[in-house]
Amino acid sequence: MGRLAPAYRQAVAAHHAARAHLDAARHALRAVPVPAAPPGVGELVGRLNEVGAALAGATPTDTAVAIRLGEASTPEGAFPALVPLGGGRHLAIDTDARDPRVAGLLRSLVLRLLAAAPAGEVRVVGIDTAASTATFGPLRPLVDVGVLAPPATTDAEVTALLDAAERHVRTARRAPGGGLLLVVAAGAPPRELARLAALTHAGAQGGVCVLAAGHPPRSAGEPPPSLASTTVVRMTERYAYVGDPPGTPFSDDDGGLAAPVRLDDDPAAASVRALAERLAAAARLADARRFAELLPDRRWAEPAGSGLRTAVGRSGRTPVSVSFDDTTPHWLVGGGDVGATASFLAAVLHGLVARYAPAQLQLYLLGLPDGVSFAEFGPTGHDQSWLPHARAIGIESDREYAVSVLRELRRELRRRATALKRHGVTRFADLPTDPPLPRIVTVFDGFDVLLAGHDGAARESATLLAELVRKGGACGVHLVLAGRGATGVEALGASGAALVGRVALSGAGGVLDPHNQAAEALAAGTAAVNVAGGAAGADTVVRLPDADAAAEALTRLRRELWQARPAGTRPPAVFRGYENARIEEDATYSGLRPGGRRPLALVGRTVDVHVSSALFIMDTTPGRHLGVVGASAAGADLLRAAALSLARQHLPGECRFLIAPLVAGADPVAGETTAALTAAGHRVDQLDATGLRDQLRTLADPAAPAPAGRTFLVAFGMDGASTVLDPADPRTARRGRDDLRAVLRHGPGRGVHLLGWWRGANRLADDVGEADDGHGVACLVTLDVPADELERHLGLRDVAYPPCLDRALLVDRHDRRVRLIVPFARSAHDLAGAD
Known part of the structure; x- marks a missing residue:
């Protein structure tokens, strides 16, 4: 029994002498009172109580530790009965856990071992095929904190559990430091009894401890497999005997405890809950302490020339590091x-x-x-x-x-x-x-x-x-x-x-x-x-x-x-990746000021390493307009953001905004945009489809004087104007689309730029022409349009990104760049106001 063997042998020898003395005295003096205890016995019992109390509080290491299972009784007094567990030592009970005393003993030993071990050092798995988890039910709080795994109750679960235990043994032998696996069998599993017994032969390096109830099985058949390094507990009607068969006071080799043991009571539910809470708190505290122990005492004190190194955990008590170097x-x-x-x-x-x-x-x-x-x-x-x-x-x-x-x-x-x-x-x-x-x-x-x-x-x-x-x-x-x-x-x-x-x-x-x-x-x-x-x-x-x-x-x-x-x-x-982009939170937007030579239309955040602002320069080159394509209502939000960013770069009165809400779904956003631009002091005119047709006719007329300042035509749902853009003017035979294409080609040179949202690629192609080479709408933001439609209607090839919620493609036909962006959307406050 490890380091306790000398104390046990001393106790056994003393009990031999005391029992022999008492038997002789009782035989000769049956008619007289029992004499006083022999000299030294009372002192021995007192010492055993002191030793038991000290050993019961020991901290488990790689060697076996003493765990209390009850109180040993002698005519002269009582002392704690301890058994060695861990460090290659195990325990077997000849009665299974259908006996309430055995079930209580198993629960008591589990709790005592967990209480004695450092937090996180012991992991418990259970087998309960006979009582169907009744043995482990009172320990449910330990399951909740992850110390005790849900017990195995079927043959398949038992097999899987033993598979994992055997892998644990193999790993522990190769690389110690994985803690102790406590395997608790409420009854001997008949099909896997040999494998359970084999775990007891793993030795101290196996990192496993077995508590096996119902071993040896009482059913007839072949002799059960032997258990190694196992203390045997045999149950009688009133007592348990540790290491000795009932009716035989001592074993021949003095290896048993020469006293009957009264097992400790089943732990109270409150005690189990309290221990579970303490273990969870101790584990958190220990982990916090362990993390602090892995950090250096001085910050930024180590050189990185030959490589980087840092501790990530411990193997036993030894810190383990990972390195980033040539090796x-x-x-x-x-x-x-x-x-x-x-x-x-x-x-x-x-x-x-x-x-x-x-x-x-x-x-x-x-x-x-x-x-x-x-x-x-x-x-x-x-x-x-x-x-x-x-x-x-x-x-x-x-x-x-x-x-x-x-x-x-x-x-x-x-x-x-x-x-x-x-x-x-x-x-x-x-x-x-x-x-x-x-x-x-x-x-x-x-x-x-x-x-x-x-x-x-x-x-x-x-x-x-x-x-x-x-x-x-x-x-x-x-x-x-x-x-x-x-x-x-x-x-x-x-x-x-x-x-x-x-x-x-x-x-x-x-x-x-x-x-x-x-x-x-x-x-x-x-x-x-x-x-x-x-x-x-x-x-x-x-x-x-x-x-x-x-x-x-x-x-x-x-x-x-x-x-x-x-x-x-x-x-x-x-x-x-989960977050919508808000123009109000964009650093580039916050830094915009009036006076720039080439205004920037901001449309989102680029999906690049720096999460830079996605923008489009509105210069005088033909085609410097913005076309948003897709059925998603996000197109209206994106036009709003572009308009607000352009307005921020002009003083009041320097530019004019023509707002055309052409589809009903865009009315709230168009209204908010109009209100924001007006509040900023800009000139804002709101147009219907007919008004848009008239403005296009005026802006396309080369003989008309150029507008004062810049003009931004913001059309929410350009496809909604098809009824006025299709017919030809009876006087000039020009269609509205002819005027639109003239504005697209020549407007930038006169300070006129279009910001339009089309709900389909085919509708955009109808308005600007399928052969658009960038002189019509050079900047496109595609929302939910499949790649084949972009290629078929707009000639955009090699655009492989599939449509995705809260993502868009920014295509600049002039510099031949395609970028994935997170398009700007209205804030939650704006959406609430719209509702």
Whole structure:
């Protein structure tokens, strides 16, 4: 019984002497009172009580610890009955948990072991095929806090549980530090009894402890499989005997407890709830403490010349680090548990930013849909601080935004490669630039989403990532590719082999070598860190601190670093994929002033690495007009934003706005636009379809004097004017479309620009002509129009982006550029006012 054996043997020897003395005395003196206790026995009982109390409070380590199961009775007194558990020691009870005393004993031992162990060090799984979860029902609060897994009650569930336990044993032998797995069987599972028994032979390095009730089974048949290093408890009607059969006071080898044991009562429900709450609170506190212990004592004190390094967790008591250097330039991270991914990435990022100054480290952080959010690293509505190392942050990013970041990284990679060649060196650490270039760490969480499919974005992403993986490490550009299963790595082809750093989280698949099963036995909150490309035998099991538990401390760290940021540090560009763009919140819009030579029409935010403003220059070139195409009502909002941005660049009286609400659905937006422009002091005329026809006739007349100042014709639903644009004028034989096309071609030179919304590409083509070469409407914003319609009606080729809610394409026919944008929409306040 481990380190308790000498104390037990001493107790047994003393009881031998005492029992022999008493038996002789009772036989000879039956008629006289029982004599006093032999000298020394009372003192021994007192010492046993003291030792028992001390051992019961011990903290479990890699060796067995003493856990109380009841009170041993002797004629001279009582003392705690302790059994060794953990460290390769197990317990078997010859009666299953249908006996209420056994069920209570199992529950008591589970609670005592959990209470004695550091928070998070013990994980409990249960088997209850006989009582159908009745044994574990009172422990439900432990299930709720994730300490106890829902018990296995069917043959299939038992098989799966034992599969996981065996994987845990294999992993623990290769990479200790994964904690203790406590397997509690309320009854011996007949079909899997041999496998359960085999777990007891795993030894101290197996990281497993078995509590088996109903063993050996009382049914007839072959002898049951033997249990190794197991203390046996045998039940009688009134007592339990530990290590000795009933009716036999002591075993021949003195290995049993020479006293009957009265088992402790079943833990009260209130005690279970209290322990569950304490364990949850202790786990949070321990995780917060563990996170703090991983951070350096001094901020920004480490050099990054030869590489970056930071601790991410512990294996046992030993910190485990990941490095970004020539040996492990990149890391592949996989796991099905979003919480585990968040904890690992938080440990990496906070450790890095605490160790290295912004001049030595820059971060690009992208969380694709369903990935970890990096919102806390940038300014938010309730906290305007931001991490000074961050250059770009994507929150629920579009794949197109991720591609723009990859393009930016490739440009930087090639710039650095040129510098390496110019200085005649091959390693980033040897690059003699002044000041030194910072290392760049880019995190893509959800990168497998980025590579999914066979469309243009997936193909370009795979090409860019493969180049960065191959060449990035030598240039100080490092990647962390994280995904739910990391299944996208095969899209990188041979370059995937360069991802020698691998981290398998709970539920991971496809991260390690197919022959490496270490990930299958990982408990929640742990990870297998591998620096050999996932090869078997190179894993270190790491316990990760919980980022949620340390959230307050990490917030304080980020604010501390923000306050220490160097002068002139700019906030990161933040792209929020779920968020509508508001022109009132756009920095370019806020900076617009009257007096510019070429007014800018703002239409949205570009999906690029800097989330720049999407705009169109209204100069005097023929065709400098804006055409919005699509059935979505967002077209009206977009015209409103463009008109407001143009108005902001003119003093009152310098320009005139002709507002034409031609479809009923646009009336509220047209009304708001008219009110805003009027309030700003501009001249505003509202037109119906007939008024629009008259204005086009006047603006198209080359003999008419040019309008004073600029004129902006804002048409909400140009297709609604077809009834007046189709017929020819009886006097001149000119149709309204003829005048419209004349205005489109010659208007910019006379200061006249059209901002029009058409609800279909075919209707726009009818008005401006299918052969439009950019002299009609040079700037197009397409909303929900399929690519084939754009090509068929407007001649736009190679536009592969499918229509998507809250996204649009900005096409400038003059500079032949196509950009994905988030179009400006009205704010919630405006929408409420419209309602």
